[in-house]
Structures are given as C-alpha cells and as structure tokens.
Amino acid sequence: EPEVTQTPSHQVTQMGQEVILRCVPISNHLYFYWYRQILGQKVEFLVSFYNNEISEKSEIFDDQFSVERPDGSNFTLKIRSTKLEDSAMYFCASSDRGRRGYTFGSGTRLTVV
Amino acid sequence: DQQVKQNSPSLSVQEGRISILNCDYTNSMFDYFLWYKKYPAEGPTFLISISSIKDKNEDGRFTVFLNKSAKHLSLHIVPSQPGDSAVYFCAAKLSAGGTSYGKLTFGQGTILTVHP
Numbered sequence A: 001e002p003e004v005t006q007t008p009s010h011q012v013t014q015m016g017q018e019v020i021l022r023c024v025p026i027s028n029h030l031y032f033y034w035y036r037q038i039l040g041q042k043v044e045f046l047v048s049f050y051n052n053e054i055s056e057k058s059e060i061f062d063d064q065f066s067v068e069r070p071d072g073s074n075f076t077l078k079i080r081s082t083k084l085e086d087s088a089m090y091f092c093a094s095s096d097r098g099r100r101g102y103t104f105g106s107g108t109r110l111t112v113v
Numbered sequence B: 001d002q003q004v005k006q007n008s009p010s011l012s013v014q015e016g017r018i019s020i021l022n023c024d025y026t027n028s029m030f031d032y033f034l035w036y037k038k039y040p041a042e043g044p045t046f047l048i049s050i051s052s053i054k055d056k057n058e059d060g061r062f063t064v065f066l067n068k069s070a071k072h073l074s075l076h077i078v079p080s081q082p083g084d085s086a087v088y089f090c091a092a093k094l095s096a097g098g099t100s101y102g103k104l105t106f107g108q109g110t111i112l113t114v115h116p
Helices: none
Strands: A005-007 A010-013 A019-024 A031-037 A043-050 A053-057 A065-068 A075-079 A088-095 A108-112 B010-014 B019-025 B032-038 B045-051 B056-059 B062-067 B072-077 B086-093 B110-115
Touching: A005 A088, A010 A019, A019 A031, A019 A088, A019 A108, A043 A065, A043 A075, A075 A088, B010 B019, B019 B032, B019 B086, B019 B110, B032 B062, B045 B056, B045 B062, B045 B072, B072 B086
Parallel strands: A010 A108, B010 B110
Antiparallel strands: A005 A019, A019 A075, A031 A043, A031 A088, A043 A053, A065 A075, A088 A108, B019 B072, B032 B045, B032 B086, B056 B062, B062 B072, B086 B110
C-alpha cells in the first residue's frame, strides 16, 4: 500500500529557530495538506496545496509558516521563527480526486524548547 | 471551533460485542463525512466515509450511519476485536461531488478499548 513519508519523526528546536518538516506524498496524488495536533487537542487543518499553490489555509497558518513543493516528490512545511506553542505533531497528507479519504503520514513531533 | 464534536472521550467494549462511536456536527453545509483510526505514534488511517446523499455505508465490520436531520453520525464496529483498540476520529468536509480533497474538520476523538 502506498505511503506518505515524513521526516524527521522527532525534531527538537530552540525557540526562534527555523525548522523545515519534510514529506513525500503518494506519487500520483494531486492534493497535499499539513495538519497538526497539539497534545490532547484536535487534529487541526493548517494548509492545503494544489497545482503548486496554496488552495486554502487556516488562521493558524500565519506569516511564520510557508509550504513548498521544491521538486516533483517533496512537500515541505517551514516555520520561520518557532514559538513554544508550535510544539505539536505535524501530519502531512495527500489525496487524489477519488472517494477515499486522505492518506496521512506518521507525523513529525516538533518540540520547541 | 466546535463544528464537529465527539462527546465521549472513551469507550470500553468486550471483544465480540458491538462498538458504537458517535459524532455530532453543527455546520449543515458539511456533506461528506469520514472516520479515521489512529494508533499512538502513527498518522490517522482512513476507515470509512459517507456522503450526505446516503444514510448508511458498510465496509466489512464497519458501518457508518448518517442522520442529517439530527446532524449526527455513528460508526458501528461488529464484532469488535482487541486490534480495534485505538483513537477514532470523525471528520467532516464541504465537498464538491463527494470527492476526497479539501479541508477536513475533525472531532476530538474517542479512545476505544476492546477487552479480550
């Protein structure tokens, strides 16, 4: 079964530092997403990406966040200056136009200290 | 943002019995609903979905029921197995034609424990 791959599985960073979370979506999928889950809270939508541009973003996704698909396979989430409250599990997902749900990656646990 | 709510944080069931997980939503514009299962240290895994034009969808041991007038959906697992123990999330979306792309709004999740 095709998978969405996320690296690293765990990232610890100092407050104010930039982090890049990486994802390799399923190869024939067209839509790409980032979600996050703060410990004990809901899974929250951050951003969706289609045709090399952001198609929708949440109010969480402010100017500190950016996404990029630098080549045909990777999809990255950059946080420019991390804050303590950015500590969360970050999930990448991809989907096609079919009727099944997205496929999520296993997540990157980001810890900001 | 409480548009999708799972009011039971946990559910404990005996192996072989039925598990019923519930979900309520407030946004009447939602027209596609999904259930995901999540194990610790893994991403959510798609289980089953239902479009608002249906009231029931079945896939093996999993059945999702949708009551649009009550804005309520439920997931039935019959028979429950210990391997079903996980966190179950319902999610809803606004969709064009019931397709799977677009933003998902998740509930808080219900921890299901199936005892042998």
